[in-house]
Amino acid sequence: MEETSGILVDLFVLFAAAKVAGELFLRARQPPLVGEVLVGILIGPHALGLVGSPDGSLIDLFEGKGGEEAAEEALTVVLDVLALLGVIILLFFVGLETRLRDLLDVGGRATLVGVLGIIFPFVLGFALIWTTDPANAEDLEIEAAFVATAMVATSVGITARVLGDIGAIRTRESRIILGAAVVDDILALLLLAVVSGLGEDNIDALELGLTALAAVAFVVFAALVGTRVIQQYSIHLERLQIGNAPFLVAIIVMLGLSALAGFIGLAAIIGAFLAGMILAEAKERFNLEQQALPVYEFLVPFFFVIIGTKVDPGAFTDGTVLAVALGVTALAVVGKLMGGGLASLGMPGRSAAIVGTGMVPRGEVGLVAASIGAGIGAISDDMFSVVVFMSMATTILAPPALVWLYRGYRFEAPEVTKAVEEPGLPEL
Amino acid sequence: MEETSGILVDLFVLFAAAKVAGELFLRARQPPLVGEVLVGILIGPHALGLVGSPDGSLIDLFEGKGGEEAAEEALTVVLDVLALLGVIILLFFVGLETRLRDLLDVGGRATLVGVLGIIFPFVLGFALIWTTDPANAEDLEIEAAFVATAMVATSVGITARVLGDIGAIRTRESRIILGAAVVDDILALLLLAVVSGLGEDNIDALELGLTALAAVAFVVFAALVGTRVIQQYSIHLERLQIGNAPFLVAIIVMLGLSALAGFIGLAAIIGAFLAGMILAEAKERFNLEQQALPVYEFLVPFFFVIIGTKVDPGAFTDGTVLAVALGVTALAVVGKLMGGGLASLGMPGRSAAIVGTGMVPRGEVGLVAASIGAGIGAISDDMFSVVVFMSMATTILAPPALVWLYRGYRFEAPEVTKAVEEPGLPEL
Numbered sequence: 112m113e114e115t116s117g118i119l120v121d122l123f124v125l126f127a128a129a130k131v132a133g134e135l136f137l138r139a140r141q142p143p144l145v146g147e148v149l150v151g152i153l154i155g156p157h158a159l160g161l162v163g164s165p166d167g168s169l170i171d172l173f174e175g176k177g178g179e180e181a182a183e184e185a186l187t188v189v190l191d192v193l194a195l196l197g198v199i200i201l202l203f204f205v206g207l208e209t210r211l212r213d214l215l216d217v218g219g220r221a222t223l224v225g226v227l228g229i230i231f232p233f234v235l236g237f238a239l240i241w242t243t244d245p246a247n248a249e250d251l252e253i254e255a256a257f258v259a260t261a262m263v264a265t266s267v268g269i270t271a272r273v274l275g276d277i278g279a280i281r282t283r284e285s286r287i288i289l290g291a292a293v294v295d296d297i298l299a300l301l302l303l304a305v306v307s308g309l310g311e312d313n314i315d316a317l318e319l320g321l322t323a324l325a326a327v328a329f330v331v332f333a334a335l336v337g338t339r340v341i342q343q344y345s346i347h348l349e350r351l352q353i354g355n356a357p358f359l360v361a362i363i364v365m366l367g368l369s370a371l372a373g374f375i376g377l378a379a380i381i382g383a384f385l386a387g388m389i390l391a392e393a394k395e396r397f398n399l400e401q402q403a404l405p406v407y408e409f410l411v412p413f414f415f416v417i418i419g420t421k422v423d424p425g426a427f428t429d430g431t432v433l434a435v436a437l438g439v440t441a442l443a444v445v446g447k448l449m450g451g452g453l454a455s456l457g458m459p460g461r462s463a464a465i466v467g468t469g470m471v472p473r474g475e476v477g478l479v480a481a482s483i484g485a486g487i488g489a490i491s492d493d494m495f496s497v498v499v500f501m502s503m504a505t506t507i508l509a510p511p512a513l514v515w516l517y518r519g520y521r522f523e524a525p526e527v528t529k530a531v532e533e534p535g536l537p538e539l
Numbered sequence: 540m541e542e543t544s545g546i547l548v549d550l551f552v553l554f555a556a557a558k559v560a561g562e563l564f565l566r567a568r569q570p571p572l573v574g575e576v577l578v579g580i581l582i583g584p585h586a587l588g589l590v591g592s593p594d595g596s597l598i599d600l601f602e603g604k605g606g607e608e609a610a611e612e613a614l615t616v617v618l619d620v621l622a623l624l625g626v627i628i629l630l631f632f633v634g635l636e637t638r639l640r641d642l643l644d645v646g647g648r649a650t651l652v653g654v655l656g657i658i659f660p661f662v663l664g665f666a667l668i669w670t671t672d673p674a675n676a677e678d679l680e681i682e683a684a685f686v687a688t689a690m691v692a693t694s695v696g697i698t699a700r701v702l703g704d705i706g707a708i709r710t711r712e713s714r715i716i717l718g719a720a721v722v723d724d725i726l727a728l729l730l731l732a733v734v735s736g737l738g739e740d741n742i743d744a745l746e747l748g749l750t751a752l753a754a755v756a757f758v759v760f761a762a763l764v765g766t767r768v769i770q771q772y773s774i775h776l777e778r779l780q781i782g783n784a785p786f787l788v789a790i791i792v793m794l795g796l797s798a799l800a801g802f803i804g805l806a807a808i809i810g811a812f813l814a815g816m817i818l819a820e821a822k823e824r825f826n827l828e829q830q831a832l833p834v835y836e837f838l839v840p841f842f843f844v845i846i847g848t849k850v851d852p853g854a855f856t857d858g859t860v861l862a863v864a865l866g867v868t869a870l871a872v873v874g875k876l877m878g879g880g881l882a883s884l885g886m887p888g889r890s891a892a893i894v895g896t897g898m899v900p901r902g903e904v905g906l907v908a909a910s911i912g913a914g915i916g917a918i919s920d921d922m923f924s925v926v927v928f929m930s931m932a933t934t935i936l937a938p939p940a941l942v943w944l945y946r947g948y949r950f951e952a953p954e955v956t957k958a959v960e961e962p963g964l965p966e967l
Binding site for chain 2: 114115116117118119120122123126127130133134137138143169172173176177178180181184185188189191192195196199351352353354355358359362363366367369370373374378379402403404405406408409
């Protein structure tokens with residue numbers, strides 16, 4: 112176990128940097144998450160290089176098993192697992208703020224936002240890459256399809272954090288965004304499965320159909336049956352002898368549904384979100400939010416700062432790469448605004464703009480699509496950098512826009528028991 | 540990041556198994572940590588094999604960088620980092636319960652317990668291996684020295700947990716044990732450095748002296764200066780804008796001192812213990828124990844259950860291995876009882892027995908010595924199994940003995956603010 116203690120230096124640097132940056136951005140009245148991502152870029156291996164390099168004892172572990180290269184990959188895996196735990200806790204908290212009946216209230220609208228918010232960015236992105244072919248792709252259709260897919264999926268964690276920071280998590284627009292993000296995530300992952308299949312030259316329609324079926328069954332089952340089980344049986348948790356049993360069972364459900372989501376081919380965060388939504392039925396009785404808050408504050412910063420470390424700012428010194436990156440980013444924003452706006456017809460203009468803007472951040476979901484594409488060789492290194500830029504830029508642009516759109520908005524009084532001082536998600 | 544989501548299955552299985560086993564052992568009136576270690580053996584790669592096997596997407600990450608072997612090692616690293624975070628939080632809590640002035644009260648006695656508790660087990664262990672040569676060692680002195688070194692260092696985490704479970708963490712005996720464990724850890728790690736140097740044929744007295752100096756300087760500086768800094772300046776933490784600043788600064792100090800301890804060649808847990816001890820000065824003002832408790836409950840079980848997964852129960856079907864294992868275990872127990880008893884002359888007999896018994900568990904510290912020895916080829920696979928057996932057996936034997944020795948003991952009323960329901964460490 113001591114061979115890994117060098118990794119503690121990385122964890123210390125990441126956590127301390129995230130918190131210092133968060134504090135500075137708060138003082139400058141900016142969302143702390145932007146500070147956390149930017150400081151991640153600064154300390155990451157592409158800039159100062161303060162994190163991400165394995166030390167001697169870690170390299171020794173991989174002697175004869177890939178050596179230094181494998182040790183570096185292993186360190187990345189460790190940090191990715193921490194980031195994954197962070198984003199899982201984040202989505203769990205979002206779920207805790209989401210009651211199923213609230214979600215069903217906005218279900219039709221959310222589905223429409225989700226579907227249109229997929230179609231517009233995909234078509235626009237595909238058209239841009241297909242008509243310009245900026246990277247002289249070997250297989251242009253596949254590359255265009257991958258970039259377009261990366262432009263599709265909203266990273267609801269970023270939006271949820273901003274909505275939480277400004278106390279707007281329980282507004283109607285927030286519920287539509289969160290509902291749409293569930294639809295959006297499921298559709299985007301199906302799309303990714305299709306495009307990956309195309310990229311690997313062996314698309315299997317039956318397997319794809321089964322994945323789709325499993326996904327829908329998982330969401331419906333978890334939401335309907337899980338909610339009922341918690342409503343009826345959570346009272347028995349008080350009979351367990353182990354300390355803080357409800358909180359520990361909540362963690363088990365969260366890890367279990369996240370693992371199950373990953374197992375059936377969905378993003379793990381969907382399982383975490385559903386776990387939170389199921390447990391929202393029991394959160395007041397057991398004070399789950401206050402219990403889980405320190406775990407949130409410990410792990411969530413790792414997600415944002417580690418996302419930052421993955422960005423290579425050097426790629427954009429090339430003018431073409433920069434131009435394509437700006438074009439893809441612009442279409443990614445416009446596509447979501449068009450989708451959200453069209454789906455929100457009949458709502459006040461500001462609400463439609465909020466819904467569209469809330470769907471803009473791509474965050475880690477775009478990065479996942481990019482890394483899968485790069486992994487199977489379907490997109491070039493330059494297009495990888497472009498997609499990363501788009502993910503980061505949309506993530507950085509959306510928060511101030513949302514704050515601006517919500518200025519002067521009168522929030523309903525929060526009805527939750529206020530263990531947490533601020534309504535909604537804790538600031539970080 | 541999604542390539543790593545298969546690891547969530549391992550985390551779910553480990554956490555859920557630990558909690559179920561803990562609940563069952565609590566109901567059987569046994570220390571839950573024993574259940575956690577035993578269930579770890581059961582689900583580990585040497586028995587049911589429910590955890591520890593990398594899935595396809597993790598293996599793909601290491602294509603051309605060591606392949607499946609490297610992926611398996613990387614998964615081990617991930618779990619080891621989680622276990623390390625768990626034991627760091629555990630020792631941080633132990634530190635939070637330890638005031639420097641309390642420790643200095645028992646300082647002379649604790650030093651004596653630490654020193655004698657090193658000498659006796661080392662001499663007995665060395666003599667046993669050196670006279671019997673059970674594994675036909677290539678270099679008998681080196682093998683005997685490694686086994687003897689593994690018998691030296693107390694894993695104070697196990698004892699601290701038991702003392703916490705029964706509410707005895709603030710007794711005089713506990714303070715002696717915790718103080719002795721600090722001395723013991725520092726001396727044991729120096730001994731390990733010497734023995735590793737012998738095993739590698741290049742012992743450098745100057746380097747060794749510098750390590751010793753750095754170690755002493757670190758402990759004294761952290762304890763004296765850190766404590767004063769917290770006493771004088773912690774009030775300013777309230778001026779930070781970030782939510783829950785005192786808790787987050789505590790986490791930063793904990794990670795920072797743990798990393799620093801590892802960096803200067805000490806066990807990371809010594810840094811975590813010192814961080815807790817420093818912050819004990821401010822814990823009432825900021826309610827640090829209650830804040831950190833959920834992080835403790837989330838991470839500490841990983842330490843115990845992962846220790847369990849490292850045990851191979853199959854090695855002991857060989858009669859000689861089993862006999863040596865029992866002999867080494869018996870001498871490891873007797874050595875600590877002799878050391879603790881002799882150092883506790885003048886104290887009541889029960890107190891001396893408690894101090895000696897509290898030093899018995901070797902836990903992860905013995906495993907570290909064993910793995911370093913195996914890593915440089917100084918001990919055979921069989922002797923590795925023997926040392927692991929001794930570590931586990933002492934860990935499993937000590938808790939019930941401690942509980943028995945403390946029966947009917949009248950504890951002082953705990954003076955801490957009772958955020959946590961039970962005095963001392965939370966049960967788990």
